[in-house]
Amino acid sequence: MKILVTGGAGFIGHNLAIYLRSNGFNVIVADSFERSTGFAAKRLQEENIPVVRTSIMNMERISVLLKETDVVIHAAAYVDVAESVEKPLMYFENNVLGTASVAKASSEAGVKLFVYLSSAAVYGNPVELPISENHPTKPISPYGLSKLMGEEVVKLFSTYGLKQVVLRLFNVYGPGQNATYAGVITRFLERVRKGLPPIVYGDGEQTRDFIHVDDVAEAVKLVLEKRCVDEVLNIGSGNPVKIRDMALITMKLCGVDGEPIHVGERPGDIKHSYADISKARSLLGFKPRIGLEHGLRRMLEQY
Numbered sequence: 001m002k003i004l005v006t007g008g009a010g011f012i013g014h015n016l017a018i019y020l021r022s023n024g025f026n027v028i029v030a031d032s033f034e035r036s037t038g039f040a041a042k043r044l045q046e047e048n049i050p051v052v053r054t055s056i057m058n059m060e061r062i063s064v065l066l067k068e069t070d071v072v073i074h075a076a077a078y079v080d081v082a083e084s085v086e087k088p089l090m091y092f093e094n095n096v097l098g099t100a101s102v103a104k105a106s107s108e109a110g111v112k113l114f115v116y117l118s119s120a121a122v123y124g125n126p127v128e129l130p131i132s133e134n135h136p137t138k139p140i141s142p143y144g145l146s147k148l149m150g151e152e153v154v155k156l157f158s159t160y161g162l163k164q165v166v167l168r169l170f171n172v173y174g175p176g177q178n179a180t181y182a183g184v185i186t187r188f189l190e191r192v193r194k195g196l197p198p199i200v201y202g203d204g205e206q207t208r209d210f211i212h213v214d215d216v217a218e219a220v221k222l223v224l225e226k227r228c229v230d231e232v233l234n235i236g237s238g239n240p241v242k243i244r245d246m247a248l249i250t251m252k253l254c255g256v257d258g259e260p261i262h263v264g265e266r267p268g269d270i271k272h273s274y275a276d277i278s279k280a281r282s283l284l285g286f287k288p289r290i291g292l293e294h295g296l297r298r299m300l301e302q303y
Helices: 011-022 038-046 059-065 081-086 088-109 142-160 184-192 213-226 243-253 278-284 292-302
Strands: 002-006 026-031 051-053 071-074 113-119 164-169 171-173 199-201 210-212 231-235 261-263
Touching: 002 011, 011 026, 011 038, 011 213, 026 059, 038 051, 059 088, 071 088, 081 088, 081 142, 088 113, 088 142, 113 142, 113 213, 142 164, 164 213, 171 184, 171 213, 184 243, 184 292, 199 243, 210 213, 210 292, 213 231, 213 278, 231 278, 243 292
Parallel strands: 002 026, 002 071, 026 051, 071 113, 113 164, 164 231, 171 210, 199 261
Antiparallel strands: none
16 A cells, blocks of 8 residues: 655654554655754654655646555645734645645545544634534634635545545644644643743643644554545544643653743633544544653653
């Protein structure tokens, strides 16, 4: 089985490519390298994974890569929520039109399965917890809207015969997160490694669903093995973690005494969010294996 991973030199993309390669899949990576890191490029090189430098907007180049390709995993996206507020058109162009470009090329090439990595940001402010796939989709940022529009684009191409699966990822963490666009875990670890307490916005009682990138990769592998098609699936841990508790865990792991530093709440922050993963568990047998503290230790070891 030949697999093309778009955005395969990004945080999630390169971890996914390496994981699938280690499980016997024939993987090739496409990435513009606009926002990749030397860390990701080095790891891909060490694993001898072929890398092609190209934009997802370059349909001619993508079409060549798709010859004899069985599966496309579309991980390429801009992912910074704050940046999306400042530059919404850039996000719509890259995340929506870019997705349309790859989906159209995949459809024309006869790709057997298109896996679209979406985001829990499509849900917006939860009206019920845990969040199931039937939860209303009301994104509150251009980033979230761009991912939802990407979903609709992919589903539209299913009318052209393209088999597809949408995976809505919650708060993914792990090795190789770009510091500029990193999530809260990376920011906390960067401070505690310097002996500084993490900075927590608000009271820290807000909850998130953190999932290690290797568990995300396992979910993708299960989609391929179970031949899952035309589904939307939440991929998270299914467990809410308070931001304050997570800050204290990172302090304990690095031997930092005291308390986190609390500053004012950020406007627009969602208070609580965690996934209902019962559908993924039922259809795929998906069960996250990497606990938060263990995952954090692994990140610290790689630092």
